[in-house]
Amino acid sequence: MEIAVVGSGGWGTAISMLLHRNRHEVTLISYSKEESDNLAATLENPFLPGVKLPADLHYTSDPAAVSKASLIVVVPPSFAVRTTVKGIAPYLRPDAVLVSATKGIEADTGMRMSEIVHEVTGKRVVVLSGPSHAEEVSREVPTGVVAACEDQLLAEIVQEVFMNDRFRVYTSSDPVGVELGAAMKNVIALCAGVCDGLGYGDNTKALLMTRGLTEVARLGMKLGSRTDTFAGLTGIGDLIVTCTSMHSRNRRAGILIGEGMTVQEAMKEVGAVVEGYYATQAVKLLADRLGVEMPITNAAYRVLYEGAPVGEALHSLMGRKKGKEIEDAGWS
Numbered sequence: 001m002e003i004a005v006v007g008s009g010g011w012g013t014a015i016s017m018l019l020h021r022n023r024h025e026v027t028l029i030s031y032s033k034e035e036s037d038n039l040a041a042t043l044e045n046p047f048l049p050g051v052k053l054p055a056d057l058h059y060t061s062d063p064a065a066v067s068k069a070s071l072i073v074v075v076p077p078s079f080a081v082r083t084t085v086k087g088i089a090p091y092l093r094p095d096a097v098l099v100s101a102t103k104g105i106e107a108d109t110g111m112r113m114s115e116i117v118h119e120v121t122g123k124r125v126v127v128l129s130g131p132s133h134a135e136e137v138s139r140e141v142p143t144g145v146v147a148a149c150e151d152q153l154l155a156e157i158v159q160e161v162f163m164n165d166r167f168r169v170y171t172s173s174d175p176v177g178v179e180l181g182a183a184m185k186n187v188i189a190l191c192a193g194v195c196d197g198l199g200y201g202d203n204t205k206a207l208l209m210t211r212g213l214t215e216v217a218r219l220g221m222k223l224g225s226r227t228d229t230f231a232g233l234t235g236i237g238d239l240i241v242t243c244t245s246m247h248s249r250n251r252r253a254g255i256l257i258g259e260g261m262t263v264q265e266a267m268k269e270v271g272a273v274v275e276g277y278y279a280t281q282a283v284k285l286l287a288d289r290l291g292v293e294m295p296i297t298n299a300a301y302r303v304l305y306e307g308a309p310v311g312e313a314l315h316s317l318m319g320r321k322k323g324k325e326i327e328d329a330g331w332s
Contacts, residue, residue, distance in 0.1 A: 001161060004029055004069035006088060007076035007102070008039060008059075009272070010047030010134035015073055015101060017138055020054050022164055027058040027065050031076065031084070036061040047272060051138045067091040071099065071161060073128070074117055077273040078104025078183075081113050085120040092121060099147075099158055101128045103182035104275050110286035112179040124151050126158045127175040129182040130233040131241035133248075140166045146234050148172040148179075170233065177229030180220045184297075185239045186250045186276035187283060188212035191300050192243035193251035194310050197258020208296065209243050215294045219283070222290050250276035263304050280304050295320060 001024045005016045008030040016028040030036035039045060040059035043052055058065070066072050066088045076084045081102055092098075098121060100114040109116075114125040130145030137143055147158040147169050155171040163169040172178055188209060195204045216239075217230045229235055242248045253274045256266035267274045284301045287294045299317050302308035 001025070001071060002069045003027070003071045003073065003161070004066040005073045005075060006063075006066065006084060007031070007074065007080075008035060008045070009075070009077070010045060010138075011101065011132075012073070012075040013039075013045045013048060013053065014134040014138040015075060016057055017051075017054065018162065018164075018167055019073075020057055021140075022161065024161065025058075027060060027069065029063065029065055029088075030059070030061045031080070033061040048135060048138045051135075063087045064091045066096070067093065069093070069096060071097045071158075073099045073101050074113075075101040078102050078106070078113060078275055079273075079278055082106065082116050082120065085117050089121050092123070096123070097154060097157055098123050098125045099128050100125050100179075103129060103179075103186060104279050105179075105183045105282035105286065107278060107282040107285065110282060110289065112176070112183070114175055114179060124149065124154060125175075126151075126154050127178050127182075128158060128162070128169075129178050129238070131237040133241065133245065135247050137167065142166050142168075144168040144170065144233055144237070146170050146172050146178055146232065148175040148177075148234075150175065172229065172232075172234075174226050174229045176223050177220045177225030178234040180223065180225060181216055181230055181234040181238055183275075183279045184212070184216040184219070184283060185242045186274075186279045187297055187300055188216075188239060189242040189248050189250035190254040190257075190274070190276035190280070190304075191296060193248075193254020193256075194258040194303070195254075195314070196251070197255040197260075198310065198314070199258075205243065209239055212296050213239055215296055219287055219290070219292050219294065222292050249274050253277070257303070258310055276300075277304055 003024045004027045006029045020026045036059045102113045117125045126149040147155045149155040159169040253266045253270045280300045299313040
C-alpha cells in the first residue's frame, strides 16, 4: 500500500519506519524542504538519536505527495494540525483513508484532532493512539495501541496496516474517549513532573495519576465517550507511560518547572513541543464551557498561564473540601 505520513517529528518518523518494516511504500512529508533534505541526506532524525532511517523511504516537503497515497497519517504538533490538513486537502484521493495520530485538543475551539481533520476534509478519520514513545517504537520495542473509529471497517483497515509482531493494534468504536485520554494524559504528566521536581514521592504521583484519570473520565462522559475506554491502553496505559518515563517531554518539562525554572525556560530546555502546555489551556476552556469540575487541570492552568507558584497550586489541591472517592458510594 502507498502511505503518506504528514509530519516528520519523532513520532511521525517512527510511524514511517514501522510502516516501512510492514513492507508498505512510505513517503514522509516534512513541513519544510530544509528538514526533508536533512533527513534524506543524514538518514537521522535529531528526535531519535542513534536510530538509522531507511534509505528507501521517500522524503519530501511537497504536500501534493499525498495524491499517490491510499492511506494518510496526519501527525504534526497539535497547534499545526489545522494548517497542515488544509495544505494537503486539495490533493487527497477520494478513497483515501485518513489516520489522526496527533495527541491534543485545539485551544480556540476545543476540538479533538480527528474532528479538525474531518472538518477540513469531510472524511471519516481513524484515531491511532496509545502508550507509544517514538524512541521505543523506532527501535521495535513491543508496543500496543488502539485504532478507533465509528466505522468498524476503517478501524480494521488501520489495524491490518500497522500491526506486526512488535506493534499490536486493538480496535475501538470510541474515538472520543481515545482522543481525550491521549490529550489529557499530557496535562497530568506535566503535573507529575512538577511533583518529581519538587521532590515529592510515589504516593503523590499515584494520587495525582488516579485522580487525574477521574478528571479525564468525567470530561469524557460529558462528551459521550464510554467509561471503560479510560481503563484501557489510551487511558490508564498512556497515563502510566507518560507520567513515569523520561522519554516524556511533558514530564521532563514539569520536573524543570518543579525545580524552579519558569514555564518558558523549561519548554526551551526540553527543546521540542510540550503538548501538555497547549492541552492544559484547551481542556480548561472546554471543561469551563461544559461545566465539568477539573481541579487538577485548573491548578495546572494557574501555574502555566497565570504564574502561580507550583507549591501553592499543589497545596490548594490537597486542601480542597472533603469528598467521596466514588460519587455513588452505595450508602443509603
